Amino acid sequence: MRLIVLGPPGAGKGTQAQRLVVNHGLVQLSTGDMLRAAVAAQTPVGIEAKAIMETGKLVPDSVVTGIISDRLDDDDIKGGFILDGFPRTLKQADALERLLAEKAMPLDGVIILEVDDDALVERVAGRFTCASCGTGYHDTFKPTKTDGVCDVCGSAEFKRRADDNAETMRTRLQAYYKDTAPLVGYYYAKGKLKSVDGMAGIDAVGAEIDALLADMKG
Ligand code: AP5
Ligand code: MG
8 A cells, every 4th residue: 555644734744644553554654754864864855954844944845855856776675665744745746656656656646634723732642652663652642552562662761752742733724724635636636535534543543544444555
């Protein structure tokens, strides 16, 4: 399966992508995670992206499209992937279309997670991840089973994102509605769009996505 998961910041794209990795063996391609890794490694791309990401604006199309283009050449994605946070502009969507056509890897579907803005702010404010294995959690909606210990790897180190504050979140939401929301119509017109109620709990959203995947496989 080759999928895109679309949705505003905090909608649950990463959470559901991680679930698809575990349950369906897909590879998660998150441009946000790739950019954060580049920032941490202080690569030229990371140095350019750091200041932009801290304001909540979008990194230039050419930078993220270049990253995805390279990643699509890797062997591990041949069994299927889920794009999380890419494409995010119409230019990126057109570039992806060309890349996938060149590589004869057509998309199976685009899942849009529909979540109210108030819930997005709450989700982002409570988010934290394991510093060791990257598993995502939430103070209220997905706490660790044992306080202060990662369920998956047992690490006691956690981190919060620099862009998860109220001011940056406003800019991220503006960028979403201005630049990314038009992709909903773009993929609807191609007959690829599947809408999911992202206001439900994490497992209920996952079950709805599983049902869509079963339908796509026919
Ligand atoms: P990116 O990392 O992609 O961030 P984002 O789109 O803002 O989305 P998030 O990662 O914040 O949210 P999510 O939907 O993954 O939610 P999550 O599953 O964590 O991008 C960051 C920045 O990088 C951008 O601002 C931009 O600068 C740059 N960038 C990245 N890609 C780019 C591109 N293609 N072009 C240009 N620039 C790019 O869930 C959130 C929280 O809610 C978690 O704590 C989770 O546990 C909880 N939760 C999840 N689902 C539920 C549920 N159903 N019920 C209750 N809680 C839930
Ligand atoms: Mg994410």
